Amino acid sequence: MKKEEAEEIAELLKDGKGDFTVAELTVGREELLESGIEEAHAADILKMLGRREEGGLKLAEIKSRVNACEQLSEKIKSELNEKLRAVRRRLSAEKLDAILRKVEAKYEEAKVEPREAVGIVAAQSIGEPGTQMTLRTFHYAGVGAIYITLGLPRIIEIVDARKKPSTPAMKIKLAGEYATDKNKAVQLAMEIEETFIKDIAKIEASPEDMSVWVSLNERELERRNIGREEVVAKLSGLSTGTKAGTKAGTKAGTKAGTNEKEHAVEIEETGAGRLRIPVQTKSYHELLRLEEKVSSKLAVKGINGIKRAIVRKDDADGEYIIYTEGSALKKVLEVPGVDFRRTTTNNIAEIAEVLGIEAARNAIIEEMMETLDEQGLDVDARHVTLIADAMTMEGEVKSIGRHGLAGGKSSVLSRAAFEVTVDNLLAAALHGERDELRGVTENVIVGQPIKLGTGAIELVARRSGGGSTQAKGQ
Amino acid sequence: MVEVAVKEEGKKGRRGKEEEEEKEEERVKKNYTKYEKARIIGARALQIAAGAPVLIKTEKMDSIEIAVEEFEKDAIPITVKRRDSR
Numbered sequence: 001m002k003k004e005e006a007e008e009i010a011e012l013l014k015d016g017k018g019d020f021t022v023a024e025l026t027v028g029r030e031e032l033l034e035s036g037i038e039e040a041h042a043a044d045i046l047k048m049l050g051r052r053e054e055g056g057l058k059l060a061e062i063k064s065r066v067n068a069c070e071q072l073s074e075k076i077k078s079e080l081n082e083k084l085r086a087v088r089r090r091l092s093a094e095k096l097d098a099i100l101r102k103v104e105a106k107y108e109e110a111k112v113e114p115r116e117a118v119g120i121v122a123a124q125s126i127g128e129p130g131t132q133m134t135l136r137t138f139h140y141a142g143v144g145a146i147y148i149t150l151g152l153p154r155i156i157e158i159v160d161a162r163k164k165p166s167t168p169a170m171k172i173k174l175a176g177e178y179a180t181d182k183n184k185a186v187q188l189a190m191e192i193e194e195t196f197i198k199d200i201a202k203i204e205a206s207p208e209d210m211s212v213w214v215s216l217n218e219r220e221l222e223r224r225n226i227g228r229e230e231v232v233a234k235l236s237g238l239s240t241g242t243k244a245g246t247k248a249g250t251k252a253g254t255k256a257g258t259n260e261k262e263h264a265v266e267i268e269e270t271g272a273g274r275l276r277i278p279v280q281t282k283s284y285h286e287l288l289r290l291e292e293k294v295s296s297k298l299a300v301k302g303i304n305g306i307k308r309a310i311v312r313k314d315d316a317d318g319e320y321i322i323y324t325e326g327s328a329l330k331k332v333l334e335v336p337g338v339d340f341r342r343t344t345t346n347n348i349a350e351i352a353e354v355l356g357i358e359a360a361r362n363a364i365i366e367e368m369m370e371t372l373d374e375q376g377l378d379v380d381a382r383h384v385t386l387i388a389d390a391m392t393m394e395g396e397v398k399s400i401g402r403h404g405l406a407g408g409k410s411s412v413l414s415r416a417a418f419e420v421t422v423d424n425l426l427a428a429a430l431h432g433e434r435d436e437l438r439g440v441t442e443n444v445i446v447g448q449p450i451k452l453g454t455g456a457i458e459l460v461a462r463r464s465g466g467g468s469t470q471a472k473g474q
Numbered sequence: 475m476v477e478v479a480v481k482e483e484g485k486k487g488r489r490g491k492e493e494e495e496e497k498e499e500e501r502v503k504k505n506y507t508k509y510e511k512a513r514i515i516g517a518r519a520l521q522i523a524a525g526a527p528v529l530i531k532t533e534k535m536d537s538i539e540i541a542v543e544e545f546e547k548d549a550i551p552i553t554v555k556r557r558d559s560r
Contacts, residue, residue: 113507457513458555463495 115456119390122383126368129377130155146310146325148346154371158364161391161399161406163349168327170306173342174320185311185320188337190224192322193309194302197234198295200226205291211278212291226301234300235267235277303331330354352397360397364388414441510554515541518550 087096112118133152149157149167157165172192178184197203200220204213214235216228267275277294279286307326314321324332327345332338333354345351346367352360365381365388372379390405391398398406403418412428412435437443440450449455506514519541522528529549534540544550 113509115507115509453509454513454516457510458557459513459517459552460555462551462553 115453117452118386122386125379125383126155126372126387129372129375129379132377133375146308146323150371150374155368158348158367158371159387159391159400161349161397165346165348167325168305168345168347170322170324170327170329170332170345171343172309172322172324172332173339174322174337175339176337178337179319179321179339182311182313182320184337185322187225188335189309189311189322191301192303192306192324192332192335193224194304194306194326195224195226195300196296197231197298197300200224200231200300203291203295205287207284207287209276209278210282210287211276212287212294214275214277214294216275224301231300232267232275234298235275235294303328303335306332348397352392357392357395357397361388361392364391364397411435411437411439411442413437413445414439417441417445506554511545514550514552514554515545517552518544 091099130152133155134150135152146169147167148154148169149165153166173179174185174188178188197214200217202215202217204215206213214231216231221228221231267277277290279290305326305328306324309322309324311320311322313319327347327350329343329345329347329350330353333340333343344363344366348360348363348367351363365384368384368387369379369381372384387400391400400406403410403415412424412433416424416428435442437446437448438451440452443450515538519538522540523537528540528544529551530540530544530547532540532543534543541550
């Protein structure tokens with residue numbers, strides 16, 4: 001299908017969708033028929049609406065939607081027909097049929113049957129390629145060189161369900177003009193990148209006049225689109241003072257004492273973009289503390305946690321994308337100009353929190369497949385999918401560690417079989433633990449068939465003898 | 475047979491119930507998994523090896539081969555019980 005066609009269809013569908021609600025969708029059958037919709041379609045639509053016959057209407061919308069659907073199916077049909085015709089030119093009907101049947105058979109073959117040990121197979125299918133992975137690799141995303149943990153450490157990170165990856169990073173896709181205009185994209189990147197005073201100014205502590213000098217860098221200010229007033233405003237929010245006073249105050253439970261020794265800073269603006277911040281209490285200790293505060297704590301602009309933001313042009317479709325070091329999904333999604341539908345982070349816990357558990361499941365799959373791919377390892381997505389499912393099925397992201405899936409209460413015997421056998425058995429005996437002999441290990445220990453594959457099948461006598469003979473033992 | 479079951483719906487007699495069970499058996503039989511098939515053939519082969527009468531006419535002498543043939547001819551009076559897995 002051509003791109004224009006696809007866009008056209010998307011437009012049509014959009015017309016129909018948007019602000020659809022069930023109430024608006026209640027339309028009578030008569031109206032549908034009157035508007036020139038075919039009988040069969042009208043029935044379908046009514047069915048979709050829960051067979052409500054009466055109600056308000058947004059006929060135009062429904063009509064356009066139905067039209068769009070029809071057009072789409074027509075297009076798919078013609079597309080397929082074309083392919084079929086092309087194939088038939090070289091193939092007889094029987095041969096085509098044979099091929100299709102073979103494809104179907106292959107598909108059926110690929111399905112796993114009930115009682116298959118899919119978990120073990122998935123574990124092995126990821127474990128073996130894992131042995132071929134580089135132990136420590138870093139990857140540069142683009143010229144700006146953003147480090148991203150990859151390889152085995154990354155896989156371990158994902159499976160461990162860490163709250164924060166060792167190298168958080170985001171891929172921010174842009175909407176509308178931002179995606180096509182480089183300047184706008186760069187501007188947005190600057191808005192997002194967390195900027196500290198030290199990034200835009202030189203900070204010096206001067207013992208001679210007991211003050212901290214901040215020399216603003218005009219070029220950086222302009223590049224990052226920051227006004228001098230903003231900087232001054234930020235700086236004046238500072239306060240100096242000893243922590244001792246604060247602590248004593250809270251400990252004593254008196255609120256009054258808290259600010260006793262804290263002073264708001266005074267800022268003197270001198271020429272040439274230099275700011276002077278005098279220290280209130282004349283002590284070198286205070287001076288150094290103030291310098292430290294100014295240089296490390298004060299963010300002038302940007303989103304907390306985004307250490308760096310780099311704009312890169314996507315090779316595939318030429319749109320500009322912002323890559324960041326550091327991640328703050330929730331805040332970034334709120335920034336106007338960010339396409340919140342396509343923006344992602346490699347922090348799975350964050351995705352689970354902001355977008356929900358299903359999104360987290362997809363993120364796990366995506367991240368794992370990506371790291372495996374990057375190492376040139378071809379692992380079937382279904383193994384990864386199974387792991388992601390197991391990790392997320394409880395509604396929160398759970399880790400898989402040495403003792404299996406977190407929270408899964410493992411049996412006494414399987415624990416004893418794994419580590420410190422005697423200790424485990426002794427502790428279990430003291431606490432009067434029970435073992436239901438559900439798992440594989442337990443059954444192996446007691447010498448029973450395991451509940452997997454052939455071992456999980458329960459045989460019974462058949463009442464009716466099959467085709468040729470009568471059953472025995474009836 | 476099927477019609478009878480449908481007609482007697484509501485006041486299911488013993489006959490209806492039995493037929494239902496048969497239908498269920500029929501359904502299961504058609505969809506044996508590879509593990510179920512292996513278990514059935516294995517169990518039957520063991521019986522044959524222990525001297526049970528063979529239920530089909532065959533030239534074969536190997537118990538497993540006989541069991542396989544019996545399975546294919548649907549002559550083995552064994553089926554599986556499927557429970558909801560825990």
